[in-house]
Amino acid sequence: MIDLTAEVTIKIPFQDVDIMGVVWHGNYLRYFEEARAALLDKIDYGYFKMKESGYAWPIVDARVKYIKPLTLHQVVHVRARLVEYECGIKIDYEVYDSGTGDKTTKGKTTQVAVDMRNHEMCFASPRVFLEKLGVST
């Protein structure tokens, strides 16, 4: 089994911070996106590979738990971990401060495969994805 986590480092940019001096809650999904892209790249199943494989993988559920606010120019690590792959892609996220290691945010997203030939949702993950994971089917 290959490694199923990936981590990116982000320095909170000016435009993500709101009038209260903290990151607007909707911007965290940008950070998760970046970590998820790194994770999917790692298993060689990023956006272009998904497309090539004949499947789209829309996000059907997203959740964010805000533990501590993030502030301007704070440097954080965002770790994405694949937690389910048989009936879709479930990824958990953790954001933590690069200095203190304090966890600031948690989240999860769920994606399901859609067969691009007939636009139907797949209730089991397609073989092409499971092979990327080295899972025998």
Add this chain to the structure above:
Amino acid sequence: MIDLTAEVTIKIPFQDVDIMGVVWHGNYLRYFEEARAALLDKIDYGYFKMKESGYAWPIVDARVKYIKPLTLHQVVHVRARLVEYECGIKIDYEVYDSGTGDKTTKGKTTQVAVDMRNHEMCFASPRVFLEKLGVST
């Protein structure tokens, strides 16, 4: 008891739509924000009134369930409904197509009061907010 729902109408703008031709999942929190602002205005407790009252109300939890994708220039209604107010503000959201009435998205957010004098989280909603709702305390 005053009315506890508000609704805004949004025409999906160009920059919210991704390479797949559908709204990027993170943008829905923008639409919820707009509906929430309308709801809080309705009870006269929008951002400036919150500030004036001595409390900040950060979002501590957000969730989105994506039922059908939204597409460029689609016109949707976003309805926000206050579902809990005693120990924070919980709001449910529904997005539905303006033409067919089909529900496309659901969501919820949770906010808690933070007393700006000591920066402590409040486990019960402060009186100033409950009075806005016409709830006797």
Add this chain to the structure above:
Amino acid sequence: MIDLTAEVTIKIPFQDVDIMGVVWHGNYLRYFEEARAALLDKIDYGYFKMKESGYAWPIVDARVKYIKPLTLHQVVHVRARLVEYECGIKIDYEVYDSGTGDKTTKGKTTQVAVDMRNHEMCFASPRVFLEKLGVST
């Protein structure tokens, strides 16, 4: 000749305002986009019609002049005016406060036609667009 201006009204949303309490400068292009979409719709040459016509119209130049800052929940009108159409689409923008009428922002964008058959840039606007404008060619 048909009317060549369009106007939209925007209430500045929470997430567009930065830590200084004013709209982050990059967000104004969102407001221009909305006004431009209204203008192009008016001449029946919005995104889908452009695509159907076989031309893409990428923006090749954009400029914003910030006269007065915009603030949270301020209501502004954004007016787009077509100022050139023979060798591309040049649009001027003006943002002004809905209450005082004070001009807060100016801007312009330039788009050129790209023929989707050969991906070549057109130095003169294609007939299909000029016809929309009622310009004899």
Add this chain to the structure above:
Amino acid sequence: MIDLTAEVTIKIPFQDVDIMGVVWHGNYLRYFEEARAALLDKIDYGYFKMKESGYAWPIVDARVKYIKPLTLHQVVHVRARLVEYECGIKIDYEVYDSGTGDKTTKGKTTQVAVDMRNHEMCFASPRVFLEKLGVST
């Protein structure tokens, strides 16, 4: 005189790419923001230092010239260069592909100092900023 350029590297994220498969034109100001922050950090005059110095530096003019479109996951360098500092901060930007070195985008921003004591615009750059640059006044 200290070094007056800074460069950041960006991998174009999913949410910045539009339905045409290229970066939406408004997102480039995010990339410029990142390069400008790096440049101002380099001269020890980033956001917090500006605030500490008693001056705000709003952007009063921004311009982008789009030479070649940027695409999903493309890796680009964004170089910011201080080109004027006596009567404000003028910065030029260049974006170029990390692989080919092709220039894809150019831009410029102008900022002016505002004295936070009286909220008046300064027609000459304040001494505190010039000292950061090592310019004798």
